[in-house]
Amino acid sequence: MPFALLSFARACAAVLAVAVMSAAQAANFPLRPVRIVVGFAPGGSTDGVTREFARRLEAEIGQPAIVDNKPGAGQVVALQTVQNAAPDGYTLLMGTTSSFAVSPHLYKSLHADALKFVPVAPVASQANVLVAHPDFRIASINELLNAAKARKAPLNYGTYGAGTGAHLAMEMLKAQAGIQATHIGYRGDAPALMALKSKEVDIAVITMFSAMSRIQSGELLGIGVFQAKPDRSLPQLQTTEQAGYPEVDVPSWIGLFAPLGTPKAVTDKLEAAARAVVATPDFQSFVLARGNEPMSMSNAEFSRLIELQSRRLGQVIRSIKLQPE
DSSP states (O other): OOHHHHHHHHHHHHHHHHHHHHHHHHHHOOSSOEEEEESSOTTSHHHHHHHHHHHHHHHHHSSOEEEEEOOOGGGHHHHHHHHTSOSSSSEEEEEEHIIIIIHHHHOGGGHHHHTSEEEEEEEEEEOEEEEEOGGGOOOSHHHHHHHHHHOSSOEEEEESOTTSHHHHHHHHHHHHHTOOEEEEEOSSHHHHHHHHHTTSSSEEEEEHHHHHHHHHHTSSEEEEESSSSOOTTSTTSEETTTTTOTTOOOOEEEEEEEETTOOHHHHHHHHHHHHHHHHSHHHHHHHHHTTOEEOOOOHHHHHHHHHHHHHHHHHHHHHTTOOOO
C-alpha cells in the first residue's frame, strides 16, 4: 500500500478508535466524582440549593458530586473554569440568569463564552418581588401603576443591584406601562431593604428569599411578582401577567451546564438525573422553604427559555443604555 494511503488509513483508524472510546466512556459515565462549580461564595441562596441538589444527585449517578465555589468577577471565574475544562461531563457549572441572559449583553467579550456551554437542566427559580413599606397602602401592580401615573414626581425604586433581574424587570414594566420611576441600585437585598424602611425609596424589588417571611409577618407590603404564574410561596401576590404584562416574566433561575462538546449521551444522563432530583418531594420542600420554585424541563426547552429571556433582557439593556459597573 502506498505510504499516503497507509497514513490516511491509520488516521481514519485512529479517529474511529477515539470515537469508539468516547462512546464507551459516555455509556459508562460517570466513573469518578463530578464537580459542580458555583460562581458565589458559600452560604448564599444559590450555594445552598446547589449543595442540596448535589447531595441528591449522588444517589442518581452513583458517584460523589462535589460543589466547588469559584466566586469573583460577576461569575466570570466560574464560567471560565468550566469552559476550560475537558468536555466529558465531570466538570459542570451551576449557571444563572445573570451569567447567561444578562452578562453577555453587558460584557461583549463574554458573548462567545456564553455560547460555549450546553444547557443540561434547570434546577430552581426564584421570583423577583415588588414590595413597599406598609404605609404605602398599595396592594397590586395595577394600583402601583395607576399611582405612578397620577404622581407629579417619579417614584424611586431600589433593587439589589444595577443590571440584576430585579432592575431589568422593573425597567421592562416601566417601558410597557408607560410610567416614570428612578432606579437606585444597592449591593444586595439587605441595603435595599434598609433604604425602603427608612423611606429613602418608595418601593423595592427584592428576591423571594428575602421577601417571603417579611411579607408574611407584615414587616413589608407585597405588591406583586415579576413572573407569569402565581408563586407558591406567596400565591396572593398579583403576577405581571395578571396585571396585563405577560412579557414581563423575569424569574431568576439556576441550572446545570456542561462545556460545549460534551457527548450528548453524557448530557442526556445528567439531564435525566437532574430531573429526577428536582422531582423528589424532599428537594421540592427544601427549595420552597427558601423562596424558590423547583424547575424542570428538557434541555431543549431550557435552551429556548434562555434564548427568549436573553433576547428580552438584551433589548432592555440596550434601551436604557446600561453600562457595566
